[in-house]
Amino acid sequence: MTAPLRLLGWTLVGIAIVVATAWIGPSLAGERGDLILIELRLPRALAGALVGAVLSAAGAVVQILLQNPLATPSTVGTTAGATLGVLAALVLGSGSTLLGFPLLPAAAFIGALTVTLVISAVASRNRARTEDVLLAGIALTLATGAVSSVLRLGVDQITSLSALRWSLGSLTMVGMDRIAMLTPFVVITLLGLVWLIRPLEVLVSGTERARTRGVEVPRIRTLGLGFASLGVAACVATCGPIAFVGLICPHIVRRIVGAAPRILVPGSMLLGAVFLPLCDSIGRVLVDQREIPVGVVTAALGAPVLFWLVTRRSRN
Amino acid sequence: MTALLALNRATVIAGGLPILDDVSIEVAEGEMIAIIGANGSGKTTLIRALLGLISLDSGTVQVEGKQLSSMGAKHRARVMAWLPQEGSATDVLLVEDVVAASRYRFDEPRAVALEAAHLALAEAGAGDLARRWVTELSGGERQRVELATMVAQQARCWLLDEPANHLDPVWRARTLRFLDGKVSEGITALVALHDVHLLGHVDPSRTRVIGLREGKIVWQGQLDHDQFGEGLEQIHGVPFHRMESAGNEFWLPALEEDLS
Numbered sequence: 001m002t003a004p005l006r007l008l009g010w011t012l013v014g015i016a017i018v019v020a021t022a023w024i025g026p027s028l029a030g031e032r033g034d035l036i037l038i039e040l041r042l043p044r045a046l047a048g049a050l051v052g053a054v055l056s057a058a059g060a061v062v063q064i065l066l067q068n069p070l071a072t073p074s075t076v077g078t079t080a081g082a083t084l085g086v087l088a089a090l091v092l093g094s095g096s097t098l099l100g101f102p103l104l105p106a107a108a109f110i111g112a113l114t115v116t117l118v119i120s121a122v123a124s125r126n127r128a129r130t131e132d133v134l135l136a137g138i139a140l141t142l143a144t145g146a147v148s149s150v151l152r153l154g155v156d157q158i159t160s161l162s163a164l165r166w167s168l169g170s171l172t173m174v175g176m177d178r179i180a181m182l183t184p185f186v187v188i189t190l191l192g193l194v195w196l197i198r199p200l201e202v203l204v205s206g207t208e209r210a211r212t213r214g215v216e217v218p219r220i221r222t223l224g225l226g227f228a229s230l231g232v233a234a235c236v237a238t239c240g241p242i243a244f245v246g247l248i249c250p251h252i253v254r255r256i257v258g259a260a261p262r263i264l265v266p267g268s269m270l271l272g273a274v275f276l277p278l279c280d281s282i283g284r285v286l287v288d289q290r291e292i293p294v295g296v297v298t299a300a301l302g303a304p305v306l307f308w309l310v311t312r313r314s315r316n
Numbered sequence: 317m318t319a320l321l322a323l324n325r326a327t328v329i330a331g332g333l334p335i336l337d338d339v340s341i342e343v344a345e346g347e348m349i350a351i352i353g354a355n356g357s358g359k360t361t362l363i364r365a366l367l368g369l370i371s372l373d374s375g376t377v378q379v380e381g382k383q384l385s386s387m388g389a390k391h392r393a394r395v396m397a398w399l400p401q402e403g404s405a406t407d408v409l410l411v412e413d414v415v416a417a418s419r420y421r422f423d424e425p426r427a428v429a430l431e432a433a434h435l436a437l438a439e440a441g442a443g444d445l446a447r448r449w450v451t452e453l454s455g456g457e458r459q460r461v462e463l464a465t466m467v468a469q470q471a472r473c474w475l476l477d478e479p480a481n482h483l484d485p486v487w488r489a490r491t492l493r494f495l496d497g498k499v500s501e502g503i504t505a506l507v508a509l510h511d512v513h514l515l516g517h518v519d520p521s522r523t524r525v526i527g528l529r530e531g532k533i534v535w536q537g538q539l540d541h542d543q544f545g546e547g548l549e550q551i552h553g554v555p556f557h558r559m560e561s562a563g564n565e566f567w568l569p570a571l572e573e574d575l576s
Binding site for chain 1: 367368369388389390392393394396397398400407408409410413414416417418420421426449469
C-alpha cells in the first residue's frame with residue numbers, strides 16, 4: 001500500500017505547485033487582479049499541467065516501445081504531422097478568420113493521425129525493428145517539415161507570422177473552451193498509457209525478450225503509439241508543438257527513481273504536469289512587458305538539466 | 317508421441333547464403349540437447365527460428381505438434397523460455413522487477429509475481445540480490461539473475477544461447493551444472509555452446525549432441541557415444557583429444573601448429 005500512498009502524496013504536491021504557478025508573474029494587485037487570476041492564469045496553469053502530463057508520459061512510453069532514449073512523439077513524426085495539418089489549415093483557409101477553434105485542432109488531428117497511421121503500419125509489421133520505426137519517423141518528420149516550409153513561404157506575411165508564433169508553442173491563448181476540448185483526449189491518453197504498463201514492464205528488458213515472454217509486441221507497440229499520438233495531437237492543436245518535455249521529463253524521472261515503467265510512467269506524468277506550468281510562468285517573468293513562449297523556455301531550461309544528468313552518469 | 321519442438325527442413329538465407337540449410341531436429345520432452353559448432357555455424361539462428369524470432373525461408377517450426385506461427389505469444393511463452401547470447405538491457409531496474417517481468421504470461425497480481433521471483437532468485441543462488449539494481453551487478457551475479465528469470469517463467473523448454481559466454485571458468489561450470497540439474501527435474505533444454513569443453517559438466521547419458529557446420533547438421537548422437545570424438549572432428553574439421561578428470565570427460569582440439 002505504500003506505493004499508491006506515495007503517488008497520491010506526490011500528486012497533491014504537484015497540484016499545489018501547479019496552482020501556485022498562477023501567482024508567478026506580474027503583480028495581481030489592483031481591481032482586475034482576481035479576474036486575471038481566474039480567467040487567464042489558472043486556466044493557463046491547468047492547460048500546462050494537462051499538456052505537460054501527456055507529452056511527458058507519451059515520451060516515456062515511446063522511449064520504452066522503441067527502445068531508444070531519443071524517441072519521443074516529436075521524433076516519430078507525430079508533432080511534425082500535427083504542425084503540417086495546422087499550417088495547411090492556415091494556408092488553405094482564408095487567413096485569420098479561420099485561426100480560431102474548430103478548424104485548427106481538426107487539422108492538427110488529421111496531420112498527426114495520418115503520420116501515426118503510417119508509423120503504426122511500419123511498427124506492426126512482424127519483422128519491424130525498433131530502429132526502422134524511428135528512422136521512418138525521422139523521414140516523415142523531414143518530409144512534413146519540408147512541406148510545412150513550402151506552405152509557409154507561399155502565404156502572406158501576416159499568416160506566416162501567426163503560423164510562426166503558433167509553431168513556437170504557447171499557452172497564452174488557451175482558455176477554458178480549449179481546455180474543455182482537450183480534457184477528454186488527455187484522460188483517454190493517460191488511462192491508455194497506464195493500461196499498457198504491464199506489458200511495458202516486460203518490454204523494458206528488450207523487444208525480443210518481451211516477445212518470448214508472451215507480449216504481443218506489434219500490438220502493444222501500435223496501441224502505445226496510438227495513445228501517445230492521440231494525446232500529442234490534442235496538445236499540438238491546443239497550444240502548438242512544445243519540444244523537449246517528452247524527452248527531458250522521463251529522463252529526469254528515470255535518474256531519480258529508476259526505469260521500471262510502473263513508476264516511470266506515472267512519475268513522468270507528474271513531473272511533466274509540474275514542469276510545463278513552471279516553464280510557462282518563468283516565460284512570463286523573464287523579460288519585462290513581453291512573454292517568452294513556453295516552448296522556448298522548456299528547451300532553454302530542459303536541455304542543460306538533461307546535459308548535466310547525462311554527464312553525471314557517464315562519470316560514474 | 318509428438319515432439320515438444322520440431323524444426324522441419326528449415327532453411328534461413330541471409331545475404332544470398334544459407335545460414336541454416338535444410339535442418340530438421342526434434343526435441344522430445346525431458347531431453348537435453350547441446351547444439352555445438354564453430355562461430356557462425358548457425359546455432360543462434362537455429363534457436364531464434366525455434367522461438368519464432370526470425371522467419372524461415374522454407375520449412376516449418378512445430379510446437380507440441382502445432383504450427384508455431386498459429387500460436388499466440390503467451391502460449392509460446394508457456395512452452396519456451398529464452399536466454400539470449402547478448403546481455404540483458406542496461407536500464408536501471410531492480411533485480412526483482414526484472415525477474416517478475418518474465419512471468420507476464422501468468423496474468424497474476426504483482427505480489428504473486430514478486431513472490432515467485434524471490435523463490436526463483438533463491439533457487440538460482442541469488443536471493444540476496446532481489447533489491448539490487450541490475451546495472452550494478454557483476455558478471456556472475458548477472459548470470460544468476462538470468463537463470464532466475466528462466467526459472468520464474470516456468471516454461472517447459474529452456475533455449476539457451478551460449479549461456480557461458482563472458483563468465484569466469486567457475487561460473488561457466490556452475491551454469492552448466494545448474495542446467496543439468498533442471499533437466500534432471502524434468503525441464504527440456506536446448507543449449508548452444510561453442511565450448512565443447514563445458515560438456516564435461518553435464519550428464520553424458522541423457523545429453524544429445526547436434527553438430528552444426530555451415531548451417532548443416534554434420535553429426536548427431538548421444539554425448540557418451542563412442543564416436544563422439546570423430547563427430548567433433550567432422551563438426552570442427554580438426555581432431556579432438558579426450559581427457560578424463562575426476563570422472564568427467566573433456567574434449568580438447570588437437571592442433572597441428574606449434575604454439576611457440
